[in-house]
Amino acid sequence: MTRVVSGSGTDVLVIGGGVIGLGVAWRAAQRGFAVVVVDPAHGGGAAQVAAGMLAPVTELQYGEEPLLRLGMASNERYAAFTAELSELTGLDTGYRRTGTLAVALDSDDREELRELHAFQQRLGLESHWLTGRECRRLEPMLAPGVRGGLQVTGDHQVDPRRLSTALVRACERAGAQLLPAEATELLVEGDRVAGVRLSTGELLRAERIVLAAGCRSHLLPGLPEGVLPAIRPVKGQVLRLRIPRPYAPFLSRNVRAVVRGKHVYLVPRADGELVIGATTEEQGYDTTVTAGGVYELLRDAHELVPGLTELPLVETGAGLRPGSPDNAPLLGPTALPGLVAATGHYRNGVLLAPVTGDLLAEYLTTGTVPELAVPFSPSRFGTKVPA
Ligand code: GLY
Secondary structure, three states: OOEOOOOOOOOOEOOOOOOOOHHHHHHHHHOOEEEEEEEEOOHHHHHHOOOOOOOOOOOOOOOOOOHHHHHHHHHHHHHHHHHHHOOOHOOOOOOOOOEEEEEEEOHHHHHHHHHHHHHHHHHOOEEEEHHHHHHHOOOOOOOOOOEEEEEOOOOOOOOOHHHHHHHHHHHHOOOOEEEEOOOOEEEEEEEEEEEEEOOOOEEEEEEEEEEOOOHHHHHOOOOOOOOOOEEEEEEEEEEEEOOOOOOOOOOOOOOEEEOOOOOEEEEEEEOOOEEEOOOOOOOOOOOOOOOHHHHHHHHHHHHHOHHHHOOOOOEEEEEEEOOOOOOOOOEOOOOOOOOOOOOEHHHHHHHHHHHHHHHHHHHHHHHHOOOOHHHHOHHHEEEEEEE
């Protein structure tokens, strides 16, 4: 017999306990909602692999100005967001205001970076052109052949694993219930959502459900066809190296480059971890770490910072970025009454966690989509519930 679990007084049910779902749950619980988050492993997901570079300016793409505005808004909130988390939980999130240096290794890279710089300047963004010598003065471990670069003083970093742990604790402190179960079916009654069936066989009823299940969001059984577009998994392989104690000066800021058309970045943490990311592969839900992926990352990172081959390689991993059809997130009410989306964050899940939490909590409270979220309506793909 199906049992209805405690939590029938749930105001907001969040499906997905990654940094996005937890961020929404925390902010909603702070506003007084009775919140339940269902996930087999809260604090897991892509953030366990992500490097945590907060890079709205260095990852700027042409035609993505609304996404830039959202990213900048989230970046601006990061210091206060992490300070609040740390104060509440006593946990460090690894947020570091390091800035980022994006460098060019040959004249083609330099032209590309010059164009990016011109675009950034047209948009009034903070970014400074440096010669190769100036880049190496900032980061002496850079390859002697570096031809120039962009110093972006506002693109920082956080440790996504520490952030996830802190968000789990903050949700608990705020009174959100974290249910270790999988949502196996969305229940729809009449024209609106009514709850979910869990992997335990139990039913959890709620009138408002936030779908934050990353690249599996559109696969939830019971979700009517047409409500969400497919969210494609985009694999990223990442390496973790360790700078031996006592830490010799290695890198003091995020360093990135485009090598043979592929992005490579190095994120040095205060605790001696050096993260190298990331491949971009579209081949379904596969998270195998491949020899080729590791080889390419090491080869490209080595061109940038030759000395890193001396460091111990302590971990390899692969995560799945949730990519929407236009690579921008889906934020707010869907065509199915009661179902709210917080998914499709693609390369920016960690960056966008603070602003997503704030915007969704605001929507849940007022029933009005905040202006910043309007360009990210889940309905922009023409999705609808079939009659
Ligand atoms: N934002 C970095 C990545 O997705 O690889």
